[in-house]
Amino acid sequence: MLVESGKIVAVEADGLWVETIVKSTCGSCAAQKGCGQSLMARFAGxxxxxxxxxxxxxxxxxxxxxxxxxxxxxQVVANGSMLVYFVPLLGLLTATVGVHHLGAGEGLTTLAGLAGLIAGGALVRWRAYVTRxxxxxxxxxxxxxxPVKFA
Incomplete structure (x- = not known):
């Protein structure tokens, strides 16, 4: 289980709104200093x-x-990451290879790849909406x- 700390910003009858600074996986990631996520979280807060x-x-x-x-x-983070990165890439590659094998030129192949990428992104967005x-x-x-109070 990945653990993240946060501060309560609103209390409702059945839940809490919590403000977090995303940093839970930064220490275990292989990218370490090459990652823009930790850099943005550190400087932009x-x-x-x-x-x-x-x-x-x-x-x-x-x-x-x-x-x-x-x-x-x-497992939720791993599966979500795989879905977000893999599905659009698969759409890009499938559309590009499919149109190329049909004998299309370079321009049409590029446009098909872009369309496949967008379709993959739309599929990810739809899946996120369905499982929200x-x-x-x-x-x-x-x-x-x-909980412990902030001083």
């Missing part, structure tokens, strides 16, 4: 707002400004006790 279900916990125990820990299963409420893919609240 890139934050993400995530809605997290309370999972039956009482919302009264949480207040704005509290620090909490979130968890996402590693799947509880297995959502972050979970790891703190089972009263």
């Amino acid at each position: 890139h934050t993400t707002f995530i809605w997290v279900s309370l999972g039956g916990r009482d919302a009264a125990h949480y207040q704005i400004g509290d620090s909490i820990e979130l968890g996402v299963p590693e 409420h799947d509880s297995r893919l959502q972050p979970v609240l790891l703190d089972d006790q009263q």
Whole structure:
């Protein structure tokens, strides 16, 4: 389970809005200093707002400004990364090779590759839309006790 800490920015009856700075996988990534994600997070302070279900916990125990820990299963991150990168690339290659084998010229082959890339991206977007409420893919609240307040 990948663990990310965050700060509560809003409390609702059935969930929390949490502000996070994306950095959980930076230490284990092979790219290390060559990655733009960690660089942007460090310098721009890139934050993400995530809605997290309370999972039956009482919302009264949480207040704005509290620090909490979130968890996402590693398999969800791995599968999501594979989907986001592989499907558009597969669309690009399939369209390019398919049109090239039909005898199309370089310009049409390039356009077909671009169309395949866009179609793959659209397929990823559709899949994200369809699975947006799947509880297995959502972050979970790891703190089972009263969160620690920011000073």
